[in-house]
Amino acid sequence: MSKSIKKKAILKSAESLFYNHGFHAVGMKRVIEEANVAGMTVYNHFTSKERLIEEVLKQCEIQYWNYLHASVEKNPRTPFLQIVKGHGKWMNEKGKNGCMFLRALEEYADTDNQIEAIVRNHKNDLFQYIESIALKQGLTQCDTIASQIMLLLEGATSSAEIFGPEKAEEQAIYMLESLLLSWRIM
Incomplete structure (x- = not known):
């Protein structure tokens, strides 16, 4: 080998x-x-084990972004919906037991390592990605929109553990549709 x-x-x-x-x-x-x-x-x-965990998280991040980008590229006219669908596909294939990043943060918070930084950077990059899409859409309050979609994605990930990823994705899409109406961009 x-x-x-x-x-x-x-x-x-x-x-x-x-x-x-x-x-x-x-x-x-x-x-x-x-x-x-x-x-x-x-x-x-x-x-060390910490270096292995760091590399695992970096690989997971690459995989996650591949799901999101592939989904958004499939239909760039509805990027928020595609983000939720890409996240849903990720949950179905890789995230049935919740968020590996948040688990890592839970276990390694306030310790001297890079794990916490990798997790926080991943979540911050996702926030900025969503915010930049809102900005490209000409929306106002882009930080609020990004926050709401982040909460929706994190909630869907948590719900996937309880109700299953398909149901969590379905509910996330339904909630997004309500948000889009409130932002008047449907």
């Missing part, structure tokens, strides 16, 4: 383990076993 393939196996195993069991609950030994690699292989790629 090449170095690149081994690194991908480690990241895939770690992502699944961290997402399903929590960051603190999963040790490096379990990641090594799940990825079916030698311990030295893991430590050649990641100097």
